[in-house]
Amino acid sequence: MRLNPLTGRWVTIVAERAKRPSDFAPRQALVEIDDARPCPFCPGNEESAPPALETADESGTWTMRVVPNLYPAYAGTSGFVVHHLGPVHTLAEASGIHEVFVYTREHNARLHQLDDDQAAATMWMLQQRLSEHAELPNVRYSQAILNHGREAGASVVHPHAQILGLPFVPGEMLDEERAFSRFEGGCLLCTTVEAEASVGHRVVFADDDVVCVAPFWSGTPYELLLIPQQHESHLQRASRDSAAAMGRAIRDAIGHLNAALGDVAFNLGLHTAPHNHTGEYHWHVHVWPNLVTQAGFERGTGVLINVVPPEQAAATLRATRTLA
Ligand code: AMP
Ligand code: ZN
Ligand code: ZN
Numbered sequence: 001m002r003l004n005p006l007t008g009r010w011v012t013i014v015a016e017r018a019k020r021p022s023d024f025a026p027r028q029a030l031v032e033i034d035d036a037r038p039c040p041f042c043p044g045n046e047e048s049a050p051p052a053l054e055t056a057d058e059s060g061t062w063t064m065r066v067v068p069n070l071y072p073a074y075a076g077t078s079g080f081v082v083h084h085l086g087p088v089h090t091l092a093e094a095s096g097i098h099e100v101f102v103y104t105r106e107h108n109a110r111l112h113q114l115d116d117d118q119a120a121a122t123m124w125m126l127q128q129r130l131s132e133h134a135e136l137p138n139v140r141y142s143q144a145i146l147n148h149g150r151e152a153g154a155s156v157v158h159p160h161a162q163i164l165g166l167p168f169v170p171g172e173m174l175d176e177e178r179a180f181s182r183f184e185g186g187c188l189l190c191t192t193v194e195a196e197a198s199v200g201h202r203v204v205f206a207d208d209d210v211v212c213v214a215p216f217w218s219g220t221p222y223e224l225l226l227i228p229q230q231h232e233s234h235l236q237r238a239s240r241d242s243a244a245a246m247g248r249a250i251r252d253a254i255g256h257l258n259a260a261l262g263d264v265a266f267n268l269g270l271h272t273a274p275h276n277h278t279g280e281y282h283w284h285v286h287v288w289p290n291l292v293t294q295a296g297f298e299r300g301t302g303v304l305i306n307v308v309p310p311e312q313a314a315a316t317l318r319a320t321r322t323l324a
Pocket of ligand 2: 041107158
């Protein structure tokens with residue numbers, strides 16, 4: 001068992017379980033989405049989404065758009081007001097903001113094929129959106145995510161991410177905030193970078209700006225963690241260069257996954273400190289390829305059993321060449 005110091009939870013790594021007999025076919029890498037409808041995010045169909053909140057363009061042609069989600073999970077400006085309907089029924093308004101970030105015009109573009117400028121521009125756009133979220137009085141935390149492939153929850157093919165501004169700080173983030181304040185050796189992730197660089201075998205790639213590791217405490221196969229070398233709590237406060245380097249690193253991480261595993265479905269999650277967070281924190285990006293289903297044990301206990309040790313995942317990924 002290995003302790004994930006970010007969540008405080010134990011994970012279990014059992015390489016031998018990958019060899020157990022199964023009556024089911026192994027999970028296919030990706031998984032097409034039925035694409036018969038006109039694409040709401042393609043050029044020419046701008047009218048099918050609400051008016052853009054932010055647009056980047058080059059000589060009058062948009063290159064990226066952030067639009068309000070037509071089916072928002074969080075909307076409105078009311079604060080976090082809790083209503084107790086009875087001893088066990090508690091409600092709060094799901095206020096906040098839910099945006100779709102269409103980061104390319106190209107319907108069939110792939111994240112791992114973005115060029116350096118595009119990769120940098122996506123992160124600059126995120127920095128701008130997060131700065132704006134930070135000004136919204138009812139938004140306490142913003143979560144940027146990217147789902148790729150139906151198995152990972154994507155419902156639209158056109159490349160896009162989502163940015164949600166929440167009226168509360170969710171549990172996963174509270175756990176990480178506590179982890180950073182509990183850690184006594186300086187910054188938990190600066191220390192992780194040092195420790196992983198000195199042994200090397202869980203590092204997929206690294207440069208002066210970003211380190212990509214298969215974390216020691218990986219709970220799922222080929223899980224990756226991307227850590228900027230520049231210590232900063234909030235992405236929107238990071239230097240533009242540091243953010244741009246993260247954009248390229250995300251692209252390359254997905255490139256390695258693609259080269260090693262094929263067009264695998266995955267989720268990507270940005271962790272940046274809650275807007276009014278003081279104290280220690282170090283922003284970072286998680287990548288969770290969707291290769292296994294969480295079953296009864298994982299749901300019942302919250303304990304993950306990972307059948308691919310991160311040392312093996314990192315070695316496999318290092319051996320591949322990215323396409324970019
Ligand atoms: P995903 O489900 O991760 O692929 O993200 C796609 C998001 O786009 C979903 O949250 C949808 O609610 C949202 N969406 C779908 N159609 C539209 C549209 N026409 N305009 C704005 N957002 C949309
Ligand atoms: Zn499209
Ligand atoms: Zn995290």
